[in-house]
Amino acid sequence: MEPVSAAIQTRDLTKQFGDFTAVDSVSFEVRRGEVFGLLGPNGAGKTTLVRMLTTLLPPTSGKAIVAGQDVGRHPTRVRERIGVIPQALTSDLDLTGWENIDIYGEFYDVPRRQRHQRARRLLEMVGLRERANDLVATYSGGMRRRLEIARGLIHSPEVLFLDEPTIGLDPQSRRAVWDLLETLRKESEITISLTTHYMDEAEQLCDRIAIVDHGKIIALDTPSGLKRMVEGADRVDLEIEGDTKAIAEMLKQEPYLREVELDGASRLTLGADDGPHVVPKIIDRVESAGAKVASISVHRLSLEDVFIRFTGRSLRDEPAKKVSFLVGAGMPQSRS
Ligand SMILES: Nc1ncnc2c1ncn2[C@@H]1O[C@H](COP(=O)(O)OP(=O)(O)OP(=O)(O)O)[C@@H](O)[C@H]1O
Numbered sequence: 001m002e003p004v005s006a007a008i009q010t011r012d013l014t015k016q017f018g019d020f021t022a023v024d025s026v027s028f029e030v031r032r033g034e035v036f037g038l039l040g041p042n043g044a045g046k047t048t049l050v051r052m053l054t055t056l057l058p059p060t061s062g063k064a065i066v067a068g069q070d071v072g073r074h075p076t077r078v079r080e081r082i083g084v085i086p087q088a089l090t091s092d093l094d095l096t097g098w099e100n101i102d103i104y105g106e107f108y109d110v111p112r113r114q115r116h117q118r119a120r121r122l123l124e125m126v127g128l129r130e131r132a133n134d135l136v137a138t139y140s141g142g143m144r145r146r147l148e149i150a151r152g153l154i155h156s157p158e159v160l161f162l163d164e165p166t167i168g169l170d171p172q173s174r175r176a177v178w179d180l181l182e183t184l185r186k187e188s189e190i191t192i193s194l195t196t197h198y199m200d201e202a203e204q205l206c207d208r209i210a211i212v213d214h215g216k217i218i219a220l221d222t223p224s225g226l227k228r229m230v231e232g233a234d235r236v237d238l239e240i241e242g243d244t245k246a247i248a249e250m251l252k253q254e255p256y257l258r259e260v261e262l263d264g265a266s267r268l269t270l271g272a273d274d275g276p277h278v279v280p281k282i283i284d285r286v287e288s289a290g291a292k293v294a295s296i297s298v299h300r301l302s303l304e305d306v307f308i309r310f311t312g313r314s315l316r317d318e319p320a321k322k323v324s325f326l327v328g329a330g331m332p333q334s335r336s
């Protein structure tokens with residue numbers, strides 16, 4: 001592999017458990033400063049992929065370079081350069097917020113003065129300055145998550161890995177975590193790899209998204225690029241006063257419409273690439289043909305629809321089966 005300017009680079013990265021291939025020859029690159037999403041149903045192989053990238057699991061074959069270091073050859077160097085925030089809440093309930101961060105900084109050998117300065121700044125950033133000296137046992141789930149993000153940043157990592165950062169949080173806490181990640185993206189050079197089940201989260205936060213299914217990346221693009229891959233997927237519902245059949249025939253000739261279907265006596269369902277922009281054109285055409293538009297509405301393609309097109313299933317209808325790996329807490333640890 002070339003000397004890297006990318007934050008993450010993999011080639012044919014593969015993990016087998018016995019006969020089962022959990023991650024299947026995956027190759028991709030994440031640019032520095034990018035927020036990169038891994039989106040996929042349960043069992044897709046997201047966590048296994050992240051565990052290889054964070055040196056917690058040796059690959060069966062293939063290669064990965066993270067923060068300029070080869071995960072197989074220099075796992076310790078990789079660990080020094082990354083922050084890992086696993087899905088399970090791992091902050092220590094018996095310690096204060098401040099102590100949790102400080103101890104973590106010590107693990108990473110961050111010198112005391114620098115550690116304390118950074119801890120103060122990070123606690124401020126995550127909105128926990130006032131609560132820093134309270135035991136974590138008194139924190140809400142959202143506060144713990146924010147504390148853990150601050151903790152994961154104490155050694156100034158180049159790449160931050162978050163596995164399902166908002167699962168189990170109430171909407172307000174989710175929003176607070178999103179705001180925090182957006183601040184981080186704007187105000188630092190850090191690269192973020194984010195695993196999520198939530199479409200809105202991926203869409204809101206990620207520059208690019210990899211859709212993972214059965215151990216493979218089946219699509220990788222910006223959120224809008226992914227949507228563009230599914231053409232004609234915006235739906236326009238139209239109610240006509242006039243000769244609906246004639247109008248349907250006429251609309252079939254319009255190049256900006258993909259499908260035109262009659263739905264009852266006065267209703268039409270149309271497929272379009274860009275729903276909102278075709279609405280005025282449709283109204284124009286219908287009215288110039290002497291009919292009237294009684295109602296018109298647009299249903300925009302969501303990332304969820306894109307996901308279903310690519311994987312043939314929904315993200316939501318499978319119950320979450322979660323295994324929490326406490327070793328994923330991101331502590332530097334030697335792998336003998
Ligand atoms: N240590 C292991 N031994 C055997 N099989 C494993 C092991 N770890 C993961 N798997 C299997 O590999 C597949 C991928 O699991 P993984 O946890 O990476 O999926 P995921 O995409 O993170 O799923 P989820 O959304 O549920 O977190 C699953 O079928 C899982 O059962």
Ligand SMILES: [Mg+2]
Binds near residue numbers: 046047048
């Ligand atoms: Mg997982």
